[in-house]
Amino acid sequence: MEIQRLADQIDRLITLDLPFRGVIDVLYPSARERAGEPLAMKAAKELHRLLKAKDVVLIATGWPDRPHISPEIAETDGPPGAAALGRALHRGLKVIPFFLIEENLVGPMERVVQSAGFRVLPPKETIAAGDSPSAIHAAAVLGFPSESKRAKKKATLLMNTFKPAAVIAIEKGGMNEKGIVHTSRGHDTTEPMAKIDFLMEEAIHRNVLTLGIGDGGNEIGMGNIREEIKQKLPFGDKCLCPCGSGIAPVTQTDLLVTATVSNWGAYGVSACLAILLKKPDVLHDPETERRILEQAAGAGFIDGISGFVEPGADGLAAEVHCQITSLLNLIVKKGCSS
Numbered sequence: 001m002e003i004q005r006l007a008d009q010i011d012r013l014i015t016l017d018l019p020f021r022g023v024i025d026v027l028y029p030s031a032r033e034r035a036g037e038p039l040a041m042k043a044a045k046e047l048h049r050l051l052k053a054k055d056v057v058l059i060a061t062g063w064p065d066r067p068h069i070s071p072e073i074a075e076t077d078g079p080p081g082a083a084a085l086g087r088a089l090h091r092g093l094k095v096i097p098f099f100l101i102e103e104n105l106v107g108p109m110e111r112v113v114q115s116a117g118f119r120v121l122p123p124k125e126t127i128a129a130g131d132s133p134s135a136i137h138a139a140a141v142l143g144f145p146s147e148s149k150r151a152k153k154k155a156t157l158l159m160n161t162f163k164p165a166a167v168i169a170i171e172k173g174g175m176n177e178k179g180i181v182h183t184s185r186g187h188d189t190t191e192p193m194a195k196i197d198f199l200m201e202e203a204i205h206r207n208v209l210t211l212g213i214g215d216g217g218n219e220i221g222m223g224n225i226r227e228e229i230k231q232k233l234p235f236g237d238k239c240l241c242p243c244g245s246g247i248a249p250v251t252q253t254d255l256l257v258t259a260t261v262s263n264w265g266a267y268g269v270s271a272c273l274a275i276l277l278k279k280p281d282v283l284h285d286p287e288t289e290r291r292i293l294e295q296a297a298g299a300g301f302i303d304g305i306s307g308f309v310e311p312g313a314d315g316l317a318a319e320v321h322c323q324i325t326s327l328l329n330l331i332v333k334k335g336c337s338s
């Protein structure tokens with residue numbers, strides 16, 4: 001009962017429509033109805049139930065959002081959330097996070113991951129760090145292809161080699177029934193996007209736990225509420241690209257977390273995990289949040305709305321993200337002391 005109340009407040013906080021975009025008011029009620037309980041806590045409970053120490057967890061993110069200028073330009077919503085959730089899963093459950101991003105964005109992502117406290121190492125060393133007698137917290141950052149044929153091969157290879165216990169996608173474009181990935185404004189952005197749909201398909205096929213986190217209705221995981229997106233979102237069933245089939249993705253995940261900013265969805269899951277484990281430091285603090293956002297900007301990620309290289313996300317300044325993190329910490333503290 002108490003956990004349910006805390007879980008409700010966390011969902012409410014991460015779905016506050018501060019950018020006044022209107023989208024979360026469509027996505028959240030649909031996802032919540034389908035899940036039958038608060039979204040972030042449901043995800044945290046499943047991760048807690050199924051993951052054990054030294055399990056590899058794949059966390060995919062990255063949104064190249066000015067591909068007409070350069071495929072090197074990607075946004076600050078996604079990578080900080082991925083790094084923070086990886087940090088929470090590692091601290092809370094001792095899992096080994098492997099981050100996946102577009103092949104040309106591995107360098108910038110490494111910087112974001114290190115800002116969350118990880119030493120980025122190649123896969124073999126990262127796994128070996130799990131057995132180190134002296135503390136070393138390692139994570140791997142791997143490129144995932146945007147080209148479909150290579151993406152399918154890579155998906156099979158990753159699943160066979162590392163046998164991940166969960167696959168998570170945060171702010172990752174998802175394909176519609178025609179294989180087209182769209183911006184929330186209804187345009188085709190298939191080409192630069194790493195084709196994580198194929199990895200999710202593999203995971204689903206092998207009964208590996210899948211989680212999608214998104215904020216626009218066009219991300220992996222939104223297949224869970226596809227009908228509602230088609231009916232209620234602009235471009236839901238009719239996009240502006242020649243495919244004409246709308247932005248609603250097809251890939252479904254076991255768990256879906258919708259939030260105002262995808263990063264907040266990841267923070268919400270981290271907060272719920274902290275409460276379940278009664279370990280407040282599983283959720284990062286506002287100071288760490290600022291550091292992660294500053295490193296993301298330092299690595300060249302842009303705010304997708306303002307277009308500036310600055311330590312914010314989705315048009316909201318760093319201060320707002322730190323305040324959301326601070327309020328989540330307040331709820332976690334309450335949850336851990338009750």
Ligand SMILES: [Zn+2]
Binds near residue numbers: 244
């Ligand atoms: Zn289209």
